Amino acid sequence: MSSxxxxxxxxxxxxxxxxxxxxxxxxxxxxxxLILLAMLAYPILYTFEISFSELDLSTFTATEWVGWDNxxxxxxxxxxxxxxxxxxxxxxxxxxxxxxxxxxxxxxxNVEWAGRGVIxxxxxxxMVVAPVVAGGVWRMMLDPxxxxxxxxxxxxxxxxxxxxxDPWLAMLTVVIxxxxxxxxxxxxxxxxxxxxxxxxxxxxxxxxxxxxWAKLWSITIPLLLPMIAATFIVRWLGAxxxxxxxxxxxxxGPGASTQVINLFIYEEAFRSLKFAESAAMAVIVLVGTxxxxxxxxxxSRMLExxx
Amino acid sequence: xxxxxxxxxxxxxxxxxxxxxxxxxxxxxGAQGSSALGTPESPVQLRVISDAAYGIAWQASMVxxxxxxxxxxxxxxxxxxxxxxxxxxxxxATASQPTYxxxxxxxxxxxxxxxxxxxxxxxxxxxxWTDPGYDWDDFNAAPLEATQWNxxxxxxxxxxxxxxxxxNKTLYKKAGLPEPTPDLTWDQYLEQAPKxxxxxxxxxxxxxxAIDTYFKRDALTPTIWQAILNANGxxxxxKNNKPAFNNEIGVKALKTHIALLKYAPPxxxxxxxxxxxxxxxxxxxATSFMWGSxxxxxxxxxxxxxxxxEEVGLQVMPVGSAMAGAHRGIASGTIHAKxxxxxxxxxxxxxxxxxxxxxxxxxxxxxxxxxxxxxASTPESEWLSPVFKALQQGYDTIEKGKMWxxxxxxxxxxxxxLADAVAAAISGQATAEAALQEAAVKVEKILR
Numbered sequence: 209m210s211s212x213x214x215x216x217x218x219x220x221x222x223x224x225x226x227x228x229x230x231x232x233x234x235x236x237x238x239x240x241x242l243i244l245l246a247m248l249a250y251p252i253l254y255t256f257e258i259s260f261s262e263l264d265l266s267t268f269t270a271t272e273w274v275g276w277d278n279x280x281x282x283x284x285x286x287x288x289x290x291x292x293x294x295x296x297x298x299x300x301x302x303x304x305x306x307x308x309x310x311x312x313x314x315x316x317x318n319v320e321w322a323g324r325g326v327i328x329x330x331x332x333x334x335m336v337v338a339p340v341v342a343g344g345v346w347r348m349m350l351d352p353x354x355x356x357x358x359x360x361x362x363x364x365x366x367x368x369x370x371x372x373x374d375p376w377l378a379m380l381t382v383v384i385x386x387x388x389x390x391x392x393x394x395x396x397x398x399x400x401x402x403x404x405x406x407x408x409x410x411x412x413x414x415x416x417x418x419x420x421w422a423k424l425w426s427i428t429i430p431l432l433l434p435m436i437a438a439t440f441i442v443r444w445l446g447a448x449x450x451x452x453x454x455x456x457x458x459x460x461g462p463g464a465s466t467q468v469i470n471l472f473i474y475e476e477a478f479r480s481l482k483f484a485e486s487a488a489m490a491v492i493v494l495v496g497t498x499x500x501x502x503x504x505x506x507x508s509r510m511l512e513x514x515x
Numbered sequence: 516x517x518x519x520x521x522x523x524x525x526x527x528x529x530x531x532x533x534x535x536x537x538x539x540x541x542x543x544x545g546a547q548g549s550s551a552l553g554t555p556e557s558p559v560q561l562r563v564i565s566d567a568a569y570g571i572a573w574q575a576s577m578v579x580x581x582x583x584x585x586x587x588x589x590x591x592x593x594x595x596x597x598x599x600x601x602x603x604x605x606x607x608a609t610a611s612q613p614t615y616x617x618x619x620x621x622x623x624x625x626x627x628x629x630x631x632x633x634x635x636x637x638x639x640x641x642x643x644w645t646d647p648g649y650d651w652d653d654f655n656a657a658p659l660e661a662t663q664w665n666x667x668x669x670x671x672x673x674x675x676x677x678x679x680x681x682x683n684k685t686l687y688k689k690a691g692l693p694e695p696t697p698d699l700t701w702d703q704y705l706e707q708a709p710k711x712x713x714x715x716x717x718x719x720x721x722x723x724x725a726i727d728t729y730f731k732r733d734a735l736t737p738t739i740w741q742a743i744l745n746a747n748g749x750x751x752x753x754k755n756n757k758p759a760f761n762n763e764i765g766v767k768a769l770k771t772h773i774a775l776l777k778y779a780p781p782x783x784x785x786x787x788x789x790x791x792x793x794x795x796x797x798x799x800x801a802t803s804f805m806w807g808s809x810x811x812x813x814x815x816x817x818x819x820x821x822x823x824x825e826e827v828g829l830q831v832m833p834v835g836s837a838m839a840g841a842h843r844g845i846a847s848g849t850i851h852a853k854x855x856x857x858x859x860x861x862x863x864x865x866x867x868x869x870x871x872x873x874x875x876x877x878x879x880x881x882x883x884x885x886x887x888x889x890x891a892s893t894p895e896s897e898w899l900s901p902v903f904k905a906l907q908q909g910y911d912t913i914e915k916g917k918m919w920x921x922x923x924x925x926x927x928x929x930x931x932x933l934a935d936a937v938a939a940a941i942s943g944q945a946t947a948e949a950a951l952q953e954a955a956v957k958v959e960k961i962l963r
Contacts, residue, residue: 265924266631268609286953287935352782353799372785375942461732462784463942464935478602479734480928481627 252494259487270484278488288489290464291472294379298468299447302383307440309387310394311432315424317395318402328399331392339389343456346385347372375465378458382466385453390446394439401435402428437508444504448497469493551858553587559859563592564604565619566846569674569808570594572880580875581866588859598734601627601927608633608851616854617863620670622845623920623930625662629669630924635850638668641861649869650888655910657919658885661845664922670847671868672885673876677909678742678842679807682828686723686801689715694828695802697908701743701771701833704802708778711801725778727794728804731787732938734930738920739804740937742842744768745916746835752921756962761955768835769940769947776941784942796820804832806844807906811881815898824898829905831912841912843919845885925961932957 259278261270282288313331317324334342349355350371361367371381405428413423451470454460460467460475473493477486553559565573574592581590593615595603601624607613609631620628628634635641638651651659654672662670684694690710711725729736741751749764759765776783780794788805795803796813798821805813807829812819814827832840848864850857866872870889876882878895883906890903912918921929936954939945945953 265605265627266609266633268606353780368781370782370784373782373942375944378785458785459732459787461938461942463732463939463944465942465944467732475931478599480931481602481605481925482928 255487255490258484259491261484263484265481265483268483274484278484279492282485282488282492287464287467287472288469291467291469294465294467295448295469297379298382298386298450298466299444301379302386303440303443303447305383306387306391306394306443307436310391310439311398311436313391314395314398314402315428318399328396331395333392334389335392337389339452340456342385342389343453346381346388347457350381372458373462375462378462378466382454382457382468385457386447386450389453390443394443397435397439397442398432401432405431433514434508434512437504437511441501441504441508445497445501448493551856552585552862553589553859555587558587558589559856561588561590561617561856561859561863562615563590563617563619563863564600564607564615565592565594566597566600566621567594568597569846569880569882570619576879577867577876580879581863584866585859585862588862590863597621604628605631613851613853616851616856616860618849618851619673619846620662620849622661622843622847623922623926625669625847625849626664626922626924627926628849629664629667633851633853634669635852635854635857636667637662637670637850637861637864640857641850641865644858644861645865646869649865650886653870653886653888655885655887655890655907655914657843657910657913658845658847661843661919662847662849670849671864672845673848673864673867673882674808674846675883675885675906675910676806676808676844676846677883677906677913678738678804678832678840678844679905679909680830680832681795681803681805681810681813682830683795683798683801683822683826684828685798685822685826686711686713686715689713689723690801695830695833697830697834697839699830699833701746701835704833705771705774708775712778722799724780724783724794724800726775726802726804727779727783727786727791727800728775729787729791730776730779730783730941731785732934732942733787734927734934735788736941737930737933737937738842738844740769740772740933741920742804742832742840742918743771743835745842745918746832746838746840748835748837750917752962756923758955758958761951765951766947769937769951772937773941773947796822798822807902807909808881808883810902811898815881815896829902831905831908838916839908839912841909841916841918843913923962928961929958932961 257270260273260275261278262272262274263269264271317327337345350357352358352368352370352373355371357371358368361369369377371377409427409431410423413427418426449470451468451474454466454468454471455474458466460471469489470493473486473489476482476489550557551559563570570592571594574590574594578590578592582588600621604615604618604620604624605628607615608618608628613633618628618634625634655675658672658675659668661672662668680695682695687694690707690713692707692710695704708725711723712721713723714721715723729739744750744760744765747764747768749762749768750759753759779786780799782790786794791800791803791805792809792813794800795805796819810827810829814820814822814824834840848867850860850864854860867876868885870886873882873884873886873889874892874894877884877889877899881899884890884903890907894900894903920926923929932954936945936950940947940950
């Protein structure tokens, strides 16, 4: 009987405990949560608000609700579509190049040899150079008149090339600078991933007589695929935001041949002072990036499940 | 009572005399004892935002000179690269508590900044603090108009720049061509240009070219096209504020700009201000259409140029079917309407734009004066005499042809559209006709 009476007390007690636990957890989390909300959500929500409004430059506040007008204007702007196309070309060229080069170099430097640590440390340098400095230095190196690149190529009978004046070469220049800057990041991830691969599989393969190529093609690459996919997504999220290199090296030129979407948004916002239209562009790019990222993440999960 | 009155009257007369002398000193010498202009115990802190191209030199040289007269006004100039300057000005000017007391605006920016209510009506609001000898009518009309909008004067010209033609006389001589004069036409210029692409040392390699100027995608590149357009009698907008450049004159001007590229150094299509300046200073190009204020560092200062003053000519750009060409680019000083240090800010601007300040600026930093009296005077440095002559020609040309960028609250958006169009045509991504047609549609939409 007594035990029958004690049950509701325990239930009540455990409910109180759970509630106290819940409240105390949220009490500890709420300051950080509020700061996060203010720092992350507010700018995004404000961007959304501006994108549907007319912005009064004298107060920098959204004044009149204009509905989809800013979006319609952006979608009818041929420069917007041209810069999206330029961004697509840049991503198609630079991302595969960086991933292949990065993991390739990681595989090569993974072999034990003296001075490997120094080389790994040197790889970090391009990543820490300010993009504006990198763009400026490369601009000097590629100058058709004074640059060292054409001078060196001249020894093997190549060139001179107008690296920054020809639309395709200018795009290639941006890709080269971006690859120089970000491949070391891929190398670092690749090195860590290769070092974490299980040794016993390789030992078993060696016992079975597998050669270097068979081990690479049948073991290393399949095992690395999930990490390659994850690295691709991280680089994709970084590359889609790129504009500093283009700004410093080519300023989007010649013409608009290297005007990536973020450079276009930046110029429309901070040079033409069209903040509302720029906000609309930013939202479109954000949505597009999220959709593509979701597709890539799904693909990445499928790869993980396969291996 | 009578004695008291006499005493009072005596004190009053003395007070009036002392006060009068103080007032004269205040106006003439800067009222060093006035709290609005700072005291040794409590100096006034002035913050200035300006283009880095000259802001750094102003901080290093102009501020110490100013402090000889106004030791209690501490001036800090924040130099900002030109491309970012307008956005930073707008963001700060519209803040509830703006950082800057003095804003240095470029030629077309006054309507944009003034529309926000951030700028002081400088002529009206500072009248009480203005020295009687500060002669407003002495300014050339063109530079003073740069900061006029809707009948209000918002600023004073501090660095009166304009696009002019720089000439390397040595390269003309080597090519066997006569030195250009202000009467040189565009046809003559383009006829001579192929001869100015030359091998000067006889090693079989071309090492000198006819021209370097703005070709890349840059907000200032359309100014070259516009100078040619204006010289041929064209204009950006008509009387109804509708685009007027999308016609035969506009296309011809753009094709002339594109034709210049044939005689520019390799990679010229990606050249702008810095690259063109370097080519000229290193003696690689015979001409450059460039902002005149770079003359000192391009012809005089051996630390920055390989050329000497006697080698470098300066004149208006070639003559089109209507007149010679030039383009206005005045950097003017304005005061923020919310500045708590308006009197001190005006003290700085008044001195710097005064006859005395202009002369110091010209002689010390090669700054271009806006005052007729300064341009008519004999400068301390010999090299400035022909420059002053070219400047006066430039002002007259600019005034006659209304050679300036659009003066409108949306002028920067229009300039960006023009930059895209001109760059697309120069790089061959669009024909001159198509580029201007597209730009005209966009400009009309922006101004609607």
